[in-house]
Amino acid sequence: MGPSQQDRRAAKEAERRLAKHVTGQARIVRRRNIIALFALPILALTLGCPALPVPVACDVPREVMLLAFSAIFGGYLGLSIRLFLDRRRYLREVTPSTS
Numbered sequence: 001m002g003p004s005q006q007d008r009r010a011a012k013e014a015e016r017r018l019a020k021h022v023t024g025q026a027r028i029v030r031r032r033n034i035i036a037l038f039a040l041p042i043l044a045l046t047l048g049c050p051a052l053p054v055p056v057a058c059d060v061p062r063e064v065m066l067l068a069f070s071a072i073f074g075g076y077l078g079l080s081i082r083l084f085l086d087r088r089r090y091l092r093e094v095t096p097s098t099s
Contacts, residue, residue: 032079039072
């Protein structure tokens with residue numbers, strides 16, 4: 001096996017690794033956006049309840065609404081941290097260590 005085949009194999013492996021990383025990141029970002037779509041209306045309903053013309057929406061206690069928002073926001077925050085850590089891990093794998 002010549003050095004050119006080894007180089008091609010390494011380049012192909014790097015491309016596969018990059019494609020896997022990009023698809024994983026896109027999947028996490030999509031999930032995070034969906035979670036944000038669930039969290040923001042709950043927060044808006046909680047904070048804007050006295051100004052709403054529909055009093056039925058204010059029947060749910062504020063603490064329950066904030067609890068639901070905090071649970072959903074925790075998932076959003078967890079996915080954001082996962083995005084950051086996955087990106088760092090990928091960059092560490094790609095760049096050669098100098099130590």
